[in-house]
Amino acid sequence: MSVTFAFKHEMEASxxxxxxNVVLALDLPLQKRGELxxxxxxxxxxxxxxxxxVKLGYHSVLTLGPFDHLQKVLTLADDYELxxxxxxxxxxxxxxxxxxxxxxxxxxxxxxxANPFIGWEEGLxxxxxxxxxNGRGVLILVHMSxxxxxxxxxxxxxxxxxxxxxxxxVIFARKALSWKADGAVVGATxxxxxxxxxxxxxxxxxxxxxxxxxxxxxxxxxxxxxxxxLIVGRAITLAKEPAEAAKALKSSIARQFSALT
Amino acid sequence: MSVTFAFKHEMEASxxxxxxNVVLALDLPLQKRGELxxxxxxxxxxxxxxxxxVKLGYHSVLTLGPFDHLQKVLTLADDYELxxxxxxxxxxxxxxxxxxxxxxxxxxxxxxxANPFIGWEEGLxxxxxxxxxNGRGVLILVHMSxxxxxxxxxxxxxxxxxxxxxxxxVIFARKALSWKADGAVVGATxxxxxxxxxxxxxxxxxxxxxxxxxxxxxxxxxxxxxxxxLIVGRAITLAKEPAEAAKALKSSIARQFSALT
Numbered sequence: 441m442s443v444t445f446a447f448k449h450e451m452e453a454s455x456x457x458x459x460x461n462v463v464l465a466l467d468l469p470l471q472k473r474g475e476l477x478x479x480x481x482x483x484x485x486x487x488x489x490x491x492x493x494v495k496l497g498y499h500s501v502l503t504l505g506p507f508d509h510l511q512k513v514l515t516l517a518d519d520y521e522l523x524x525x526x527x528x529x530x531x532x533x534x535x536x537x538x539x540x541x542x543x544x545x546x547x548x549x550x551x552x553x554a555n556p557f558i559g560w561e562e563g564l565x566x567x568x569x570x571x572x573x574n575g576r577g578v579l580i581l582v583h584m585s586x587x588x589x590x591x592x593x594x595x596x597x598x599x600x601x602x603x604x605x606x607x608x609x610v611i612f613a614r615k616a617l618s619w620k621a622d623g624a625v626v627g628a629t630x631x632x633x634x635x636x637x638x639x640x641x642x643x644x645x646x647x648x649x650x651x652x653x654x655x656x657x658x659x660x661x662x663x664x665x666x667x668x669x670l671i672v673g674r675a676i677t678l679a680k681e682p683a684e685a686a687k688a689l690k691s692s693i694a695r696q697f698s699a700l701t
Numbered sequence: 702m703s704v705t706f707a708f709k710h711e712m713e714a715s716x717x718x719x720x721x722n723v724v725l726a727l728d729l730p731l732q733k734r735g736e737l738x739x740x741x742x743x744x745x746x747x748x749x750x751x752x753x754x755v756k757l758g759y760h761s762v763l764t765l766g767p768f769d770h771l772q773k774v775l776t777l778a779d780d781y782e783l784x785x786x787x788x789x790x791x792x793x794x795x796x797x798x799x800x801x802x803x804x805x806x807x808x809x810x811x812x813x814x815a816n817p818f819i820g821w822e823e824g825l826x827x828x829x830x831x832x833x834x835n836g837r838g839v840l841i842l843v844h845m846s847x848x849x850x851x852x853x854x855x856x857x858x859x860x861x862x863x864x865x866x867x868x869x870x871v872i873f874a875r876k877a878l879s880w881k882a883d884g885a886v887v888g889a890t891x892x893x894x895x896x897x898x899x900x901x902x903x904x905x906x907x908x909x910x911x912x913x914x915x916x917x918x919x920x921x922x923x924x925x926x927x928x929x930x931l932i933v934g935r936a937i938t939l940a941k942e943p944a945e946a947a948k949a950l951k952s953s954i955a956r957q958f959s960a961l962t
Binding site for chain 1: 728730731734758759760762763764766767768769788789790792793794795797800801803804816817818819820821822823824825826845846847848849850851852853856857858859861866916
């Protein structure tokens with residue numbers, strides 16, 4: 441089986457071209473299909489010069505219809521040469537995960553997100569196979585951004601062999617490495633953990649950091665801690681001037697990256 | 702806020718009426734929308750007298766379109782007085798989970814499944830609120846059915862206060878109880894764990910057991926261990942005669958329940 445990591449390269453090419461590390465989370469509040477389409481398109485039109493990729497979630501995909509209006513959004517993103525990520529957080533049994541990944545890649549997405557909690561065998565293995573056979577990406581949730589994330593991702597796991605407790609997110613980061621994930625998602629609301637994760641992941645598995653803005657995470661802090669991409673939704677999509685908000689974020693993040701080098 | 706647990710009662714009423722504890726997992730292999738609709742409808746027509754509820758997953762819902770062909774399937778299930786469960790395994794941040802639950806309840810589903818790993822605060826709390834305010838149900842994944850499930854659900858979690866390690870699925874079962882879940886999902890492929898879970902959950906949170914048939918779980922064993930509902934997909938949907946397969950399963954499960962009383 442030939443395996444490619446095209447998605448990782450696409451992302452870096454996009455960053456280089458646009459000088460932006462902002463991934464736009466383009467999920468708007470629930471509304472009627474037609475309105476959702478026109479608002480989604482309008483924000484993408486406004487914001488595209490300031491972002492390096494677009495992420496969509498289930499509620500947009502379901503409302504727009506994957507074989508229907510969604511195609512217009514994905515085609516527009518393609519026209520702007522923006523990679524698209526389906527944030528489906530796969531966490532089902534293997535044959536279902538594979539069916540979902542097949543569907544999302546067929547629809548046009550370049551990468552999917554997945555929950556490592558589901559495990560490898562009959563879990564995520566079939567997803568990695570189909571992704572890397574087709575030059576698509578899999579991003580692994582290592583530590584999410586919400587308050588309750590610590591309940592799951594932050595728990596201490598008893599390591600029978602080492603006779604010691606290890607945080608769940610450390611175990612997930614090691615899985616991201618050994619599974620050759622194309623990215624690891626770590627919440628901007630937990631900057632200390634981003635740093636810990638970066639020490640494990642190095643440059644091998646880039647960190648995507650959500651939770652900037654509406655959830656209280658600070659983009660600059662996440663960058664200093666080691667995040668490579670900042671996932672930003674409502675701080676852009678619900679701003680009075682989405683383009684201005686995206687531009688300002690792009691610039692302040694770029695300054696932070698310059699300060700690091 | 703008035704809270705109702707109507708879904709639990711609906712399920713028991715359906716079992717009583719049909720003398721079946723089989724929940725039909727009605728997800729067929731990926732195919733074109735029109736074909737999928739006619740096959741889905743045809744199986745439901747054949748099988749409805751032998752099952753007590755219908756469960757659908759993302760790949761059916763996405764392919765059929767939630768506001769489109771899916772409506773025909775849900776209306777038919779309603780006509781047959783079969784409760785419908787959306788197996789979305791919610792595992793996102795709170796505002797996304799809530800948007801998804803809102804969407805699925807609006808579309809017509811009576812219950813959703815959710816991954817407790819995501820936690821309560823800004824996690825599943827908003828889902829339970831919207832469900833129980835509207836007489837809908839939330840089923841919690843306590844231990845899934847696939848081989849790799851042990852990697853996540855089976856891990857030992859270090860309990861700092863008690864100074865001992867506790868299996869993840871035990872912690873999830875306790876959450877299912879304290880969150881007042883309408884059901885707990887425990888794989889039929891792990892019958893010993895069903896028994897452990899039943900000891901914790903009692904009659905308060907009924908156990909739904911997937912993995913019967915195609916994944917190797919045995920329905921009778923799951924019932925003896927304490928499962929209340931058996932979730933069966935491919936063993937019925939891919940059978941030469943789905944109605945015959947469902948009828949045979951229904952009967953052998955009913956015999957097992959009789960033997961227990």
